[in-house]
Amino acid sequence: MAGYSDPAFDTLALHAGAAPDPATGARAVPIHLSTSFVFDSSDHAASLFNMERAGHVYSRISNPTCAVLEERIAALDGGVGAIATASGQAALHLAIATLAGAGSHIVASTALYGGSHNLLHYTLSRFGIETTFVKPRDLAAWKAAIRPHTKLLFGETLGNPGLDVLDIPRVSAIAHDAGVPLLVDSTFTTPWLMKPLDLGADLVFHSATKFLSGHGTIVGGVLVDGGLFDWAASGRFAELTQPYSGFHGMVFAEESTTGPFLLRARREGLRDFGACMSPHTAWLILQGIETLALRMERHVANTRKVVQFLAQHPMVQGVGYPELESHPDHVLAKQLLPRGCGAVFCFELKGSRGTHEGPATRSQGKAFIEALKIFSHLANVGDCRSLVIHPASTTHFRMDDAALASAGIGPGTIRLSIGLEDADDLIDDLGRALKAAQKS
Amino acid sequence: MNIDLDGHGAYAYTGGKPFDATLPGVVFVHGALHDHSVWILQSRYLAHHGRAVLAVDLPAHGRSGGTPLGVEAAGQWIARLVEASGVQRTALVGHSMGSLIALEAAARLGALASVLVMVGTAYPMKVSPKLLELCQRDVLAAIDLVNALSNSTHAAKPSHPGPGFSIHGSNRALMRRMQRGYAEGNLFMADFSACDAYGGLAAAAPRVQCPTTLVLGSRDQMTLPQAVAPLVETLKPRVVTLPAGHNLMAEAPDGLLAAINQALQQDQAR
Numbered sequence: 001m002a003g004y005s006d007p008a009f010d011t012l013a014l015h016a017g018a019a020p021d022p023a024t025g026a027r028a029v030p031i032h033l034s035t036s037f038v039f040d041s042s043d044h045a046a047s048l049f050n051m052e053r054a055g056h057v058y059s060r061i062s063n064p065t066c067a068v069l070e071e072r073i074a075a076l077d078g079g080v081g082a083i084a085t086a087s088g089q090a091a092l093h094l095a096i097a098t099l100a101g102a103g104s105h106i107v108a109s110t111a112l113y114g115g116s117h118n119l120l121h122y123t124l125s126r127f128g129i130e131t132t133f134v135k136p137r138d139l140a141a142w143k144a145a146i147r148p149h150t151k152l153l154f155g156e157t158l159g160n161p162g163l164d165v166l167d168i169p170r171v172s173a174i175a176h177d178a179g180v181p182l183l184v185d186s187t188f189t190t191p192w193l194m195k196p197l198d199l200g201a202d203l204v205f206h207s208a209t210k211f212l213s214g215h216g217t218i219v220g221g222v223l224v225d226g227g228l229f230d231w232a233a234s235g236r237f238a239e240l241t242q243p244y245s246g247f248h249g250m251v252f253a254e255e256s257t258t259g260p261f262l263l264r265a266r267r268e269g270l271r272d273f274g275a276c277m278s279p280h281t282a283w284l285i286l287q288g289i290e291t292l293a294l295r296m297e298r299h300v301a302n303t304r305k306v307v308q309f310l311a312q313h314p315m316v317q318g319v320g321y322p323e324l325e326s327h328p329d330h331v332l333a334k335q336l337l338p339r340g341c342g343a344v345f346c347f348e349l350k351g352s353r354g355t356h357e358g359p360a361t362r363s364q365g366k367a368f369i370e371a372l373k374i375f376s377h378l379a380n381v382g383d384c385r386s387l388v389i390h391p392a393s394t395t396h397f398r399m400d401d402a403a404l405a406s407a408g409i410g411p412g413t414i415r416l417s418i419g420l421e422d423a424d425d426l427i428d429d430l431g432r433a434l435k436a437a438q439k440s
Numbered sequence: 441m442n443i444d445l446d447g448h449g450a451y452a453y454t455g456g457k458p459f460d461a462t463l464p465g466v467v468f469v470h471g472a473l474h475d476h477s478v479w480i481l482q483s484r485y486l487a488h489h490g491r492a493v494l495a496v497d498l499p500a501h502g503r504s505g506g507t508p509l510g511v512e513a514a515g516q517w518i519a520r521l522v523e524a525s526g527v528q529r530t531a532l533v534g535h536s537m538g539s540l541i542a543l544e545a546a547a548r549l550g551a552l553a554s555v556l557v558m559v560g561t562a563y564p565m566k567v568s569p570k571l572l573e574l575c576q577r578d579v580l581a582a583i584d585l586v587n588a589l590s591n592s593t594h595a596a597k598p599s600h601p602g603p604g605f606s607i608h609g610s611n612r613a614l615m616r617r618m619q620r621g622y623a624e625g626n627l628f629m630a631d632f633s634a635c636d637a638y639g640g641l642a643a644a645a646p647r648v649q650c651p652t653t654l655v656l657g658s659r660d661q662m663t664l665p666q667a668v669a670p671l672v673e674t675l676k677p678r679v680v681t682l683p684a685g686h687n688l689m690a691e692a693p694d695g696l697l698a699a700i701n702q703a704l705q706q707d708q709a710r
Contacts, residue, residue, distance in 0.1 A: 081605035227613030
């Protein structure tokens, strides 16, 4: 029966969700910059509103260009569908708001993007949703933290800032034993490096702002559902298994066996919170995804060269990259991330002039940053251009050294996002800046 | 809606409206490793347009208990479900394996059956021995193979059940859920063996009293559109061919709904 199989990643990245436009013959995906869509008849209108027919009504709820992106990323991640959102943060919020409300509880990894931590720790607690944070490697802590009202377990494929590799098979098993889904932020890895749904995760989201679009031009997010979690059997999700008065008493889990989460997320979350994606943004992300495999391969190859350079440099105290044997998740990374561990990592500057072996100072970190010529100093990752940031003088500048240490950050911690430039040029740039840091 | 049959719960989705047995009925019968949710659009539309809808989960599928049945026994099960529902007259719409079950049910229901619509069908519905062997050895691989053959495109519009869904991913997940949900045995093997073993057309066809429509996918690689000659010869059906693969409910939801509506009108014209 050879010859019949799912298309490979590169093919799906170009074709999933899109066919030549039947109206014009346009081969590339058209940008449907239309707020709303004409009904064929009154009956057609009513049936669209009542989910008796599939189609587009209003671009906050769905849009043909956004739908191509949603279907494409769903195909790449191996999910049943997806929802494009205004940002990665909006995707995370949509996932949580669809399943949780006041009185709900979440268990999350401590190794999170700062924006995710802020949402969980500060903002959602104001709305009655409590989060317990656990060290991602502490499997017993994940299990112990689950409560009767826990709605989600949540972590990142590669945690911030130390690239802790989330043991998705084991954490998802803990979640499923308790009837709880596992939500994973897959931004750093993209489906080219890892497919969390295949490893046991139930929901995945991406900040498409990063590698998916890949060019630092847009802000967007995508939320993907694997379709295998049994919401009815869990007993924890009346939101999906009981009539919803906000949509004609619809019981989403009856309407769709594999897609009730996405149905509710779109028909409530997008409808009411409204954090939808612009079709123009979706089109730019689609352009990025078409070359995702090529770019990620180059991102990883460049990163490996830079990591190797830094790991051997006398001004570098340590490099946190899971492909290095020194990383605590080295073995797990080889199992879960055989194509590579991404292109974002941190390294630690060593103390100045080699006169002491301790950590660098904040001023050395600043000197390093200011000496760089190719790396751009800014707060983003996943651009085709190489990026750098010194957390102690920027994102975490209000913290003293002790507080920094508790966050896993030192005064001389530098975060790099390796781009697609010639790796030798990147290494020259870093070497020059390391000398500047040494002299400061 | 749950109906008790043989001590097992039989589940049928009623299209998002309470079931009203005084209305003309439409019974939807899913195919192998599927459940009622494949009919969500067509069943929901008809339920909101004057029909009493029962989109069933066959025994051992989805929310219905029991064990998997062969085609004739499943046809009997549908006939008893219809009688238990209290509906006076009903159309029968089946997909793939479900089309054969609907045929058997129509034969048993006689004058109670108003219309028979066989979607993505063939007779005989032979299954490759290699596929059955694969499902014994690696059922997930067998599901992937059937999924690849069932969908003719990765870009069906407007997608199913709505924009943003991957019909390919949804169908794969549904088949995995059905396989996982029947822990007592290999549901894939049971369903596809039932298709392969069915040989009841000659006995059933003379007992079918209602008009029949075949709805075929021009790109169907599971039940090839040319593999309906015995059905055409015996049932004298109206044949509608849509530009779709085997997964017609998802690839051509509006075209299929139109074909079903035409079939229902055919009954009204009688």
